[in-house]
Amino acid sequence: MSLPALTVALHRSISEIDATVWDGLKDDDNPFNSHAFLETLEQTDCVGEASGWLPHHLSLSDETGAIRGVMPLYLKLHSMGEYVFDHSWAQAYERAGGRYYPKLLSAAPFTPVTGARLLSPDPDIRRALIRAAVDLTDNNGLSSLHINFPTDTEWEEMGEAGLLLRQDQQFWWDNNNYNSFDDFLGALSANRRKVIRRERRDVQAALDLRVITGDDITETHLDQLHAFIENTYDRKWGAPYLTRDFFSLITERMRERIILVFAYDGDEAVAGAINYVGGDTLYGRQWGATVEVPFLHFEVCYYQAIDYAIAHGLKRVEAGTQGEHKISRGYLPHSVYSAHHIRDEALRAPVARYLLQERMAVMEQMQRLEAEGSPFKKA
Incomplete structure (x- = not known):
């Protein structure tokens, strides 16, 4: 035609x-x-x-x-x-x-x-x-x-x-109809189950993890998120690409798609990540922290994302580019x-x-x- x-x-x-x-x-x-x-x-x-x-x-x-x-x-x-x-x-x-x-x-x-x-x-x-x-x-x-x-x-x-x-390749987590995080762990080798449980236990013993969505997302959360990202970029790459105003406007327009994962030391937010939902996929995007806690990045960016995907029936987590260390945590090459x-x-x-x-x-x-x-x- x-x-x-x-x-x-x-x-x-x-x-x-x-x-x-x-x-x-x-x-x-x-x-x-x-x-x-x-x-x-x-x-x-x-x-x-x-x-x-x-x-x-x-x-x-x-x-x-x-x-x-x-x-x-x-x-x-x-x-x-x-x-x-x-x-x-x-x-x-x-x-x-x-x-x-x-x-x-x-x-x-x-x-x-x-x-x-x-x-x-x-x-x-x-x-x-x-x-x-x-x-x-x-x-x-x-x-x-x-x-x-x-x-x-x-x-x-x-x-x-x-x-x-x-x-090229990225490392994604695929939901094989898991009913819980423990169900996912049951599909792993015994050694990997042990390591992941220890990593999660250590972080959760030190900090309180919270998932923040929808109308619960405030400008204070976005201030903190941008500060976390800015701190991480300053140490690694220089100024971040996304402005503070971006986070306010994108939340206004896509609030129902945005998933924040924050870590707290008492009442103080010390780390956070922003994720977006699209179709059957959770997309992990920027993250940052103001403290050094072993395995904190894995918990905030990988394990909490898996938890959320399983609880909400999502089929995949795409946690960004690079990172062969993701494989041992269930994120395979695509x-x-x-x-x-x-x-x-x-x-x-x-x-x-x-x-x-x-x-x-x-x-x-x-x-x-x-x-x-x-x-x-x-x-």
């Missing part, structure tokens, strides 16, 4: 696109590609010129003016906050005399979570979005287009369109993806060779990690 004539438009703010139109084109319940989440990032200065994330969202409209597809898209002045690393590509290209930045990126900013990037239920429209983004890159002399953490189906469509395919269009063949060719080798290495590593590191009882 042939497509009608489509008009390509760029939007310097997602507010230019009606929220009901944007969200109506989504076929998932992922909170991070929603209009509310992306608009909140813009309105609270998390993305914009100062941060080096310039919104250039892409839309395709038919002859009636109806928007048939959209794509979150940013002109990037650097490669920070992406969690798919291309710094070495940029350095090599610039050493050879090329200009790598600015580049185009389709992603949920600062959020390494798989979700739809080509928002349309029509595969022909999705393919047209890919072509439009590639043309935008080439016609404006940009070095490259990157699409981070797309769905499996989108990734395949991007490969069919000629984009270079990249694969594939995540990105796709890349590089305009200059002098850079494209070596990157293509590298990605082929990298995909093979990632698949071998995933198989090895699950075979050798899985805490679950052998069948």
Whole structure:
């Protein structure tokens, strides 16, 4: 079936696109590609010129003016906050005399979570979005287009369109119809059960853990959460990506999706994490602490998330990127993806060779990690 004539438009703010139109084109319940989440990032200065994330969202409209597809898209002045690393590509290209930045990126900013990037239920429209983004890159002399953490189906469509395919891994916990945390522990080897029980016991003997949701979330909680995150970033990476205003506005807009886990020493909050619920998945995001307590990170970010998922019938916990230490705590390797269009063949060719080798290495590593590191009882 042939497509009608489509008009390509760029939007310097997602507010230019009606929220009901944007969200109506989504076929998932992922909170991070929603209009509310992306608009909140813009309105609270998390993305914009100062941060080096310039919104250039892409839309395709038919002859009636109806928007048939959209794509979150940013002109990037650097490669920070992406969690798919291309710094070495940029350095090599610039050493050879090329200009790598600015580049185009389709992603949920600062959020390494798989979700739809080509928002349309029509595969022909999705393919047209890919072509439009590639043309935008080439016609404006940009070095490259990157699409981070797309769905499996989108990734395949991007490969069919000629984009270079990249694969990585994250560690997710899957709910095998467990009735309780003890039920989950019963699926593990005896040694791992013992270790996890000890870790939880030690933290819970020192601190009081509380889950805070819905109308119980206050501005004081958000002040504390931001301070925890800021403290952790200061020690490890520098300033956090998300502003304090972001947490107030996203809670106003997504209160029913937000799960806070706080740790208290008496009446004093000393650690906290923010999670989001989307569909059948709990997504662990930022966390921080002002105290050093052994295993506190595991309890606040991993074990409490499992407890919540089991109690609420969720099928999965995605606890963020990296971290092979998650395997021994029941979080097993899962594939995540990105796709890349590089305009200059002098850079494209070596990157293509590298990605082929990298995909093979990632698949071998995933198989090895699950075979050798899985805490679950052998069948």
